[in-house]
Amino acid sequence: KQEVTQIPAALSVPEGENLVLNCSFTDSAIYNLQWFRQDPGKGLTSLLLIQSSQREQTSGRLNASLDKSSGRSTLYIAASQPGDSATYLCAVLTGANSKLTFGKGITLSVRP
Amino acid sequence: GAGVSQSPSNKVTEKGKDVELRCDPISGHTALYWYRQSLGQGLEFLIYFQGNSAPDKSGLPSDRFSAERTGGSVSTLTIQRTQQEDSAVYLCASSTYNEQFFGPGTRLTVL
Numbered sequence: 583k584q585e586v587t588q589i590p591a592a593l594s595v596p597e598g599e600n601l602v603l604n605c606s607f608t609d610s611a612i613y614n615l616q617w618f619r620q621d622p623g624k625g626l627t628s629l630l631l632i633q634s635s636q637r638e639q640t641s642g643r644l645n646a647s648l649d650k651s652s653g654r655s656t657l658y659i660a661a662s663q664p665g666d667s668a669t670y671l672c673a674v675l676t677g678a679n680s681k682l683t684f685g686k687g688i689t690l691s692v693r694p
Numbered sequence: 695g696a697g698v699s700q701s702p703s704n705k706v707t708e709k710g711k712d713v714e715l716r717c718d719p720i721s722g723h724t725a726l727y728w729y730r731q732s733l734g735q736g737l738e739f740l741i742y743f744q745g746n747s748a749p750d751k752s753g754l755p756s757d758r759f760s761a762e763r764t765g766g767s768v769s770t771l772t773i774q775r776t777q778q779e780d781s782a783v784y785l786c787a788s789s790t791y792n793e794q795f796f797g798p799g800t801r802l803t804v805l
Contacts, residue, residue, distance in 0.1 A: 613792060614792055614793075616793065616794065618796075623801075624798060624799075625698075625785060625796045625797050625798040625799045626785065626787075626796040627796075628793065628794070628795060628796075631793050671737070673737075675792055675794075678792055679725055679742070679744060679789075679792065680742070680750070681727065681739035681742055681750065681753070682727075682729075682737075682739070682787075682794060683739075684736055684737040685736070686736040687736070
């Protein structure tokens with residue numbers, strides 16, 4: 583059974599800091615991995631999707647990497663801003679057209 | 695283009711009543727998913743549709759939960775005889791090329 587872990591559960595950093603959010607998964611046979619952002623009381627916004635054959639994806643100040651063999655992904659946020667404050671969720675797709683298995687998320691607070 | 699929409703955004707009901715939650719997927723997306731987000735439980739898969747068929751219902755927590763999809767588009771999740779433990783945010787997603795896009799969710803509160 584696939585399990586996804588995100589540690590720590592919460593993180594507080596000063597504005598401008600570069601930071602890394604970690605995600606680990608137990609079964610390396612994944613189809614893809616998605617990083618999502620969730621603002622309080624809102625749905626999920628897809629940030630980046632990495633296919634199993636890819637090593638990383640970039641969008642603006644965000645960079646996500648994938649090491650499938652070790653069961654790890656990281657989301658790198660450059661020059662963090664207060665507007666980046668949200669919960670970041672990692673999710674893996676084990677097979678095509680299958681369900682996503684989510685971590686419990688990391689709640690990020692960026693202090694002005 | 696329009697994203698995934700869900701209605702209602704909030705629903706308060708009394709224990710024992712039935713509720714229906716609606717999801718309108720992104721046009722052209724054949725795959726549709728329901729998830730539930732509870733405090734302390736994280737996001738849990740409920741059911742997956744491909745077209746109008748549901749090949750994976752493994753996440754439905756009890757037979758009080760059912761879902762249907764008509765015309766390969768709109769889906770309805772029905773919870774019968776609601777219990778307090780059903781209180782959660784119910785999220786719908788539709789998918790293309792195995793990337794899932796989520797709606798804003800329906801917050802269900804069972805009193």
